[in-house]
Amino acid sequence: MVILRSQAEIDQIRESGRVVASVLSAVSEAAAPGVLLSELDALAAEMIAAAGAKPSFLGYHPSWAPIPYPAVLCLSVNDAVVHGIPDHYRLAEGDLLSIDCGAYIEGYHGDAAVTVAIGQVDEAAQRLSATTARALAAGIAAAVPGARIGDISHAIEAVARGAGYGLPAGLGGHGVGTAMHAEPSVPNTGRAGRGMVLREGLVIAIEPMLIESGADGCHTAHDGWTIRTDDGSRAAHFEHTIAVTAAGPQILTV
Template sequence: MVYYKTDSDIALMRESADLLGRAHAEVAKNIKVGVSLKELDKVAEEFIKDHGAYPSFLDYNGFPASLCMSVNDVVVHGIPNDYRLQDGDIVSIDCGVYYQGFHSDSAYTYPVGNVSAEVMQLLKVTKESLYLAIEQMKVNNRIGDVSFAVQQHAEKHGYGVVRELVGHGLGKSLHEKPEVPNYGKRGRGLKIKNGLVIAIEPMINLGGKGIVQDADGWTIRTRDGKPSAHYEHTVAAHNDQTEVLTTFKYIEEVYKF
């Protein structure tokens, strides 16, 4: 079942998404060489709760933290621990906010200190693939158009596109139908209608597309140990327009690289 959102639903999701963007920025202000992942997770949890909301990921299916924090070869779902960021790392920070009955979800990959040009190019292309996919999130297109946009751009640059993990619908639940793969064929899949809200989240590897899961049951890594990048926005088809509900604006005001 796909749950289409009303105007009032989307208005509430917009508020949730704005709070999420500000939570990301609070974390971004603290990203530097030497900070621990647990310290950053605490910043996010306190900020979200202080603003009358709840971290979507905390206790979700037993996940023990507010942020998924994925360093270097970790693709997604990394659990914050005592690891301290080092010069040259990249870290994907994925966060969700539950506010006034609705979830929002977004992710951003940060370079820490002096990151190699090769890895910076991976970040650039992954982010570009997100926005190319967003351009295809319009009424009467299909999910396959969104998926194809990510795959085409990433593979054109020689990167691996993760197959097993996908974007998703969201709203009153964090994960709803439809699934939104980062690979696919144009003209295939669910037709996009007004009221559809999805999280588009390219997960792109510097090397091959293969992944493995750690023994903790959460952490997903690249099979070849090469870095992976991840960006995500919550996007609505609303009044025959494409509206990006989440924002990177607050992040990019405070995190310069």
């Protein structure tokens, strides 16, 4: 069931979103060659607790996952698209790192992600990351009252396909509120003018994920969580939680 949020609820989600944004900023700053993924996860855990919030991802156990998620962040490196589990991998010069964070205060969640370069990266990685961010901006701009979910999907797909990138099949955005993942689904591919009509009070996470090679194929790794590109090419991921309002889309994770 799709739930439209009151202004008070949107304000509460925004408070959680501010925690998420501050964590993403700090972790992005700390991510450097030689740093362990587990160290970045520990930093996020400390910050979320200090803010009086709780991590959305830790212990999350959807029906398709073999185990509850064991960390605070999803940290996905290079060919890992999303859901990478922080471990003792040491970041290396030239890596692309997706940082995905969720947190909640008084039961209301915020969810966002960024992709950052570790040290100096090649021009192709810079272009992939910049285009993914541009696809997110296009999707957000389409989230206005009276538009449809397909308008968001089409805006994202147009940017991605126009630049020659792939879009992982079956992965996309979602509703956000008292659950981190709720209805409606917000696909990253679709036709304009199709799908649910967007109404004021709808809160959703929009999250394009682009694959460098132009292929769409992905698979779940042996850990049961990490989703990797089939061909080993790199991926980038950006996400914001937004509210649909009469004044236009409002980003709640800044």
